Amino acid sequence: MTSPTATPHRTTGRWISQWDPEDPTFWERSGRRIANRNLWASIFAEHLGFSIWTIWSVLTLFMTPETGFDYTPAQKFLLVSVVTLVGAVLRVPYTLAVPKFGGRNWTLVSVAALLIPTGLAILLIQRPETPFAVFVVLAATAGLGGGNFSSSMSNINAFFPERSKGWALGLNAGGGNIGVPVVQLVGLGVIAVLGVSYGHVLAALYIPLLAAACWVSWRHMDNLSGARADIGAQLAAARDRDFWIMSFLYIGTFGSFIGFGFAFGLLLQNQFDRTPLEAAAVTFIGPLLGSLVRPVGGLLADRLGGAKVTLWNFAAMAAGTGVIILASTQNSLALFTTGFIALFLLTGVGNGSTYKMIPAIYAARAADMADAGTAAAEATAHFKRVAGAVLGLVGAVGALGGVAINLVFRQSFESFGGATPAYAAFLVFYLVCMAVTYAVYMRRPATATATTAPAAPAATTR
Structure with missing residues (x-):
């Protein structure tokens, strides 16, 4: 994440040298308008980023024997x-690029790069x-x-300002996530209008949108x-223990969201012999609802406790x-679709609740440090910095869960000819995540007394 500091005014490009959103007068006079303008432009650009990132989850539906592709399910999952x-x-490098090159400049460059x-x-x-092999290497550029x-x-x-970051970041994240169901x-x-032989039209439709996003960013x-x-x-x-634990939990929530977003259409085709049109008619529903419900997870965490x-x-x-x-063992398409x-x-709810846990965990640790004798302001400032960094890095590690899910599906199809063993593995993983959440952030040590509360349960702070 980034933080403001005093630096010399830069004279090239469109730079703002004085920015203090915590000053109410400045914020009301001009800060809010400028920040909101940047927010909506950012949402547009990030939305397209998610769409291009997940475009191959849709294009694989077009890759059928009818269109000349004979790839196996394992190859498509790879x-x-x-x-x-x-x-x-x-x-991770994209996070560091913003302070290096400027938010406007990097948004313009990163959106233009999506044309590749x-x-x-x-x-x-x-x-x-x-x-x-060549196909995979070239298609992987969509990861940009x-x-x-x-x-x-x-x-x-x-x-x-701090008081508005939750709202702003929530809109930004949600607007980006919705790029997944939109491209689907x-x-x-x-597929419905032109047919399965016109996958190139899907990608072509994004060329003018990317050009528009470049103009909006500029x-x-x-x-x-x-x-x-x-x-x-x-x-x-x-180096922080809670970072790795929360990354593990976020793999279970966001990793599942993005992983299943890529895999759902392929599963419908390969498990239930759905046509590309039949699969595409269903695949967008889950990611759409998962994106829209993300703020609900945060709201529930505020009221009931994140952990x-x-x-x-x-x-x-x-x-x-x-x-x-x-549903898989009974070959029930209706039950399968409902379950998915x-x-x-649930991945959307979990995305919101896990992200809400992070500030609460570090706020509790700051309070513990202050109780131990460290100046409260110093402890709060230290853990606020760390929490900001954790929020950024957890998103990067959590996305690796999407990789793992599709690799597990690939191995399951290759070794067993179906996805049921993969689902069993995911079920065990979710139970492990549940146990970790309870053991680290909810269970009170046996030595805890009525006057000494442990730091870990503070993650449930409302």
């Missing part, structure tokens, strides 16, 4: 796994004779869109001279996976 991996890995994977998608989907989330969140974080809806429209966004990368906080976060909501959400995800296993849509909803 393809989307590589795309997911590239997007996850790029999230979009153009390659237009060509590749029309060339089934391309060697699979996955990095946009982190740079966008880092940039918008610097524009808003557009794919449905292309015309309506700003760079903040005072934004800097807090490398020290990121290093401290990487409590996350615990029961993982329990429900395990139950939902059990329903999917039952419920699982998408």
